[in-house]
Amino acid sequence: MDNGLNWKHADKEEFCEALRHEIDQNQEEHTNMVRELLNLDRKSASETKLDKAVNMIQNYLEQAATKTVPTRQIVQRSKPWWTKDLTKAYKELRSLRGVLRNWMREFHHPSLFLAEQVAQKHKSMISLVQKMKWDYYHKIASEANAQNVWKIRDWTRLK
Numbered sequence: 748m749d750n751g752l753n754w755k756h757a758d759k760e761e762f763c764e765a766l767r768h769e770i771d772q773n774q775e776e777h778t779n780m781v782r783e784l785l786n787l788d789r790k791s792a793s794e795t796k797l798d799k800a801v802n803m804i805q806n807y808l809e810q811a812a813t814k815t816v817p818t819r820q821i822v823q824r825s826k827p828w829w830t831k832d833l834t835k836a837y838k839e840l841r842s843l844r845g846v847l848r849n850w851m852r853e854f855h856h857p858s859l860f861l862a863e864q865v866a867q868k869h870k871s872m873i874s875l876v877q878k879m880k881w882d883y884y885h886k887i888a889s890e891a892n893a894q895n896v897w898k899i900r901d902w903t904r905l906k
Contacts, residue, residue, distance in 0.1 A: 752817070752818060753818060755830055761815045780800050784796055828882070833872075833879060836872050837872060840868045840872050847862060887899050
């Protein structure tokens with residue numbers, strides 16, 4: 748399902764809260780549907796009633812997603828394998844490098860402890876990037892078909 752939303756950057760708690768709000772706004776209709784159709788004592792239901800219930804639930808989900816999930820911003824150089832974890836790790840690495848740089852300005856000699864932390868963070872960042880690329884490659888390779896095989900080839904080709 749391609750709806751232009753950036754699900755990688757969706758906040759679960761924010762989405763759940765928006766979903767609760769949608770249900771609360773339609774409380775009477777929702778309560779009636781649950782009471783009549785989705786209870787344990789119910790043995791059967793008509794197809795039209797089930798379709799109505801599914802459409803109502805789908806509408807709740809779509810409204811909550813529209814309100815809370817950011818839209819995707821695709822540009823020529825976007826990295827499809829980049830995730831929130833990578834963004835967080837990169838920010839931590841930059842912050843740690845800033846601390847080391849400030850130390851150097853203040854004391855005019857390196858802190859071996861900070862330098863080691865930066866080196867370890869850099870190494871873990873590289874490993875995380877490789878893992879995300881590997882996972883993305885496996886994902887697109889498993890989804891390969893006759894229609895998108897050339898697009899996948901372009902992504903894997905060296906530039």
